[in-house]
Amino acid sequence: MEAKEAGSSVESIIVSFNTRISELQELIIARNMYPGSAVADLTAVDAAVKAMELQVQSIKDRLREETLAxxxxxxxxxxSLKQQKKLQEMATHVPSHLTTKTMSSLPDSNHHLQSDSSKDDLSLLGSLKVEEEPVVVHKEKKGRGPPPLWYxxxxxxxxxxxxxxxxxTLEKVNAAINDMAAYAESTAQLISAPKKxxxxxxxxxALELRDIAMTEGVKGKHFFxxxxxxxxxxxxxxTGKAILTVLRHLGxxxxxxxxxHRVIILSRPH
Structure with missing residues (x-):
């Protein structure tokens, strides 16, 4: 039994060697049959593979850029949403008659503003560079500049x-705020105007208003x-007295x- 098993193992090894030799012979024959075209085909395959590798790498780089953006x-x-919300809040606080007057007097400006805004948006989207919006702290100016409109x-x-x-109504109260700003502006102009x-x-x-402007609690503030x-x-x-009561209550x-004299001072809202 052992002799038979050893013989079969040797035979299987011989068969394996013969098979391998036959394969090598076939490969040699195939190479000799197409010596030039085989090299060219392999070169073309290699070039195609390298081109695909470059495309895959380019796609990976593009995906990385998009992910970072x-x-x-x-x-x-x-x-943009924050700015839109601010503009909507401002629009609700401005009286309708003031908005209509402003819009009718500036028909072309809106077109230019929209055009410029569109260009800015496109440039921002192209560069994808966003800067943090600075926080603007409005300081109450001491009697300088136009009176504030705190609707x-x-x-x-x-x-x-x-x-x-x-x-x-909201429109009536904010229209009254416009009037009060106009009164305060007239007062400020009268105080600062030279005698001549x-x-x-x-x-x-004017002298009386200057004395009032220098009193404690009024100095440096807009008033009328x-x-x-x-x-x-x-x-x-x-109605006017009710509006004054509401504005006093809201600060x-x-x-x-x-x-x-009863002096009314424009105050910063709480």
Missing amino acids: LPKAKKLIEA ISGDELGSLSSYMRGRL KLPENMWER LESDIKGPSLKLDN RISETRVGH
């Missing part, structure tokens, strides 16, 4: 009790007198008395 694109979208919002008006709010530019009958009033309230939107009637104005 995603956070920047997200920041750009967030900044109230619908939420603020809605937060008031029904008896205080009455029939007041004032009519004789206005000089005493109650006697200046003469419309067009704010008047000393029941837009404060009042003080200097001599026989």
Whole structure:
């Protein structure tokens, strides 16, 4: 039995060698049959494989760039949404008659602004470079610059009790804020005007306003007198008094008395 097994093992080895030799002979014959074309074909295959490898690497690089750009694109979208929200809030606070007047007087400006805005958006999307929006802290200027227009919002008006709010609307209250800013601007101009530019009958009033402007609690702030309230939107009637009460409650104005004058001061909202 052992002799038979050894013989069969030797025979299998011989068969394996013969098979391998036959394969090598076939390969040699095939190479000799097509010596030139075989090398050219292999070269073409090698070139095609290298080209595919370059394409795959290019795709990987592009995917890497897109992946790195995603956070920047997200920041750009967030900044755009934040700016849109601010503009919507500003639009709700501006009285409709003021908005209509401004829009009708600037028909071409809107077109240019929209065009410029579109170009800016495209350039931002192309570069995907987003900078953090700086936080602007508005400091109340001490009697310099135009009087502030701190309009109230619908939420603020809605937060008031029904008896205080009455029939007041957001448009009426914000229109009154426009009037108060105009009164304060007239007061500031009268205070700063030199004597030679004032009519004789206005000089005493200018001196009186200068004295009021230097009193404690008024100094460095925009103000006007109650006697200046003469419309067009704010008047000393029941509606006007209700508006003053609302604005005083919401922190837009404060009042003080200097001599026989009631002084109304424009205040920064809480």
